[in-house]
Amino acid sequence: MGGSTGAVELAxxxxxVRISNPDRVYFPESGATKLDLVQYYLSVxxxxxxxxxxxxxxxxxxxxxxxxxxxxxxxLPAGAPDWVPTVRVFFPRYNRHADxxxxxxxxxxVWAVQMSTVEFHPWNSRRADTESPxxxxxxxxxxxxxxxxxxxxxxxxxxxxxxxxxxxxxxKTSGGKGLHVYVRIAPDYGFQQVRRAALAFxxxxxxxxxDDVTTAWWRRDRDPALLFVDYNQNARDHTIxxxxxxxxxxxxxxxxxxxxDEIPDIEPRDxxxxxxxxxxxxxxxxxxxxxxxxxxxTTLIEWADRDEVDLDEDADTEN
Numbered sequence: 001m002g003g004s005t006g007a008v009e010l011a012x013x014x015x016x017v018r019i020s021n022p023d024r025v026y027f028p029e030s031g032a033t034k035l036d037l038v039q040y041y042l043s044v045x046x047x048x049x050x051x052x053x054x055x056x057x058x059x060x061x062x063x064x065x066x067x068x069x070x071x072x073x074x075x076l077p078a079g080a081p082d083w084v085p086t087v088r089v090f091f092p093r094y095n096r097h098a099d100x101x102x103x104x105x106x107x108x109x110v111w112a113v114q115m116s117t118v119e120f121h122p123w124n125s126r127r128a129d130t131e132s133p134x135x136x137x138x139x140x141x142x143x144x145x146x147x148x149x150x151x152x153x154x155x156x157x158x159x160x161x162x163x164x165x166x167x168x169x170x171x172k173t174s175g176g177k178g179l180h181v182y183v184r185i186a187p188d189y190g191f192q193q194v195r196r197a198a199l200a201f202x203x204x205x206x207x208x209x210x211d212d213v214t215t216a217w218w219r220r221d222r223d224p225a226l227l228f229v230d231y232n233q234n235a236r237d238h239t240i241x242x243x244x245x246x247x248x249x250x251x252x253x254x255x256x257x258x259x260x261d262e263i264p265d266i267e268p269r270d271x272x273x274x275x276x277x278x279x280x281x282x283x284x285x286x287x288x289x290x291x292x293x294x295x296x297x298t299t300l301i302e303w304a305d306r307d308e309v310d311l312d313e314d315a316d317t318e319n
Contacts, residue, residue, distance in 0.1 A: 006022070006023075007019060007020045007021070007022065008022050008035065010038065010042075010110065012042070012105075012106050012107040012110050013105055013106055013107050014107075015083065015105075015107035015111075017107055017110045017111050017114055018114065019034065019035060019038055019110075019113075019114050020114065021034055022034055022035035022038075023035065024064075024065055025065055025067075026062060026065040026066060026118065026252075027065070027066055027250060027251075027252045027273075028065070028066060028067060028250065029250035029251060029252075030250075030251075030252060030272075030274065032252055032273060032274075034065075034113070034116075036273065037113055037118065037246065037273065038110055038113050038114070040246065040254075040273040040276070040277060041106075041109050041110060041113055041244075041246075042106070042110065043276075043277035043280060043281075044244045044276065044277065044280045044285075045106040045109075046106075046285055046288075047243060047244045047257070047280060047285035047287065047288075048106070048109055048120070048242065048243075048244040048245070049103060049104075049105065049106050049109065050243075050285060050287060050288065050290075051120075051122065051242040051243040051244055051245070051287065052103035052109065052120055052122050052242055053103055053104065053126075054087075054102060054103070054104065054126040054127040054128070055102065055103070055122035055123050055124075055125070055126055055127070056087050056089050056100040056101075056102060056122065056123040056125070056127075056130060057100055057101045057102065057103060057120055057121065057122045057123070057239075057242075058072065058073065058074050058100065058121040058122075058239050059071075059072075059073045059077070059101060059112055059115075059117040059119070059120065059121070060072060060073075060117065060118055060119035060120075060121065060248055061073055061077070061115065061116045061117050061118070062116055062118050062248055063116045066118075066248060066249075066250060070248060071116075074091075074098045074100055075098045075099060075100065076099055076100065076101050077112075077115045079115075080111065080115075081111065083107070084101070084108055084111055085101075085102045085103070085104050085108065086099040086100060086101060086102055087099070087100055087102040087127045087130065088100075089123075089130050089237075091237065102127050103120075118246050118247075118248045119241050119245050119246060119247060119248050120241065120242045120245045121239035121240060121241055121242065121245070122239060122242050123237065123239060124136070124137055124194075124234065124239075125187065125191075126187070128187075129187055131190060131191070131236075132187035132188070132189065132190060133185065133187065133189070133190075133191060133194045133234065134184060134185055134186065134187040135182055135183070135184060135185065136182070136183040136184075136185050136194055136197070136198055136234060136295070136297070137180060137181075137182055137183075137198070137233045137234055137240065138158060138169070138180065138181040138182070138183070138198070138201070138202075138229065139174075139178065139180055139229070139230035139231075139233040139240060140154055140155060140158070140178050140179040140180070140181070140227055140229060140230075141174075141178045141227065141228045141229075141230045142177050142178050142227050142228075143214075143222055143223065143224045143225065143226055143227065143228060144224050145224040145225040146177075146224070146225055146226055146227050148177065148267070148268070150212050150225075150226075150227050151177070151178060151179055151227055152263055152264055153209070153212060154205065154209055154212050154213055154227050154229075155171065155179055155181070155260075155263045156263075156264075157205050157208050157209045157212075157213075158181055158205055159260050160208075161201065161204055161205060161208070162181075162183070165295075165299050165300070166295070166299075167183050167295040168183065168184075168290075168293035168295065169181040169182070169183055169260075170182045170183070170184075170257065170286075170287050170290050170293075171257070171258055171259075171260060171263065172243050172255055172256055172257045172258060172287070173253075173254075173255055173256045173258060173266070173268045173271055174240070174241065174255055174268070175241055175245065175246070175247035175249070175253045175254055175255035175256075175268070175271075176247065176249075176253070176268065177268060178227075179263070180240060180255070182243075182287070182290065183293075183295050184290050184291060184293055184294050184295065185294060185295050185296075185297055186294055186295075186296065186297075188297075189297060189301075191234065191235055191236040192311070193297070193301065194234045194297065195231060195232065195234040195235050195311060196301070196304045196309055196311055197297045197300035197301050197303075197304055198231035198233075198234045198300075199215065199231040199304065199309050199311065200300050200301075200303040200304035200307060200309045201229075201231070201300055201303070202215045202229035202231045203215055203307065203309065204303065205229055206229065212226060212227055213226060213227055213228075213229055214226040214227070214228050214229075215228070215229055215231065216228075217232065241255045242255065243255060243256070243257050243287050244256070244257075244276070246273055251269055251272055252272050252273045252274070253268065253269060253271060253272050254271045254272060254273060254276045256271035256276055256279070257285065257286035257287045258286065259286060
């Protein structure tokens, strides 16, 4: 492999991707290097591609590893080979366009890691129509004093409500202290409608677990011991780490798909770049069937109308 100034070339599908500085330590806590990060993504290849395929993707890059600065990058980094795909998206707030990475194959992911990407944050819409989401995201976001046991308990309520409306939810750890649940939807609605439906769902969860849940948008209005069901993650250009994305934290945790029945027993910090590859070999991609379980949002839109759910437009800002 050579020293830190050397490089390795990896065959990834039909592509060859050159990895410079493979020995650079990205995660000082464990000593994991840039090449270790590449090897992790190769080990979950089908899973990370399934999570990112055809979605505009913001990159969280660490050019010097975690010890250096973090770069939030919407535009594809300069110097990309002509085979790396992009999709052009418009940002009204700035009246600008950006050509974002739009993964089609594993080599696209590995090239992004070569460009110091640690985290992948895809949109919940796809290239065919970036203004029409096909993924409803339920973000169970614990406030600072919220225990993990409360997150686990609320996940059970989320599962219950999803089952009652006939939606299949696909849970994953956030890579932090929370949980995400994704639901595949038909791309028939815009971001505002999906976000309003998500708020109606969140309010139902809050009704069933009032001692555990808040839907108050403004942080100052939330009890720090409660769990916030963050419906605003469905707003345009709001992104969260993909399934199988590594997180840019010292422990190198991974946002990991889990089974509903696992949630009462898991600890999020158990899922790292050191442990997830073996889990993936044993279980495969637990989100592999997500595209086959499409939910019709009509029920939730009817709930939003019935309950006169209104969005706080002041909160509807792009990241």
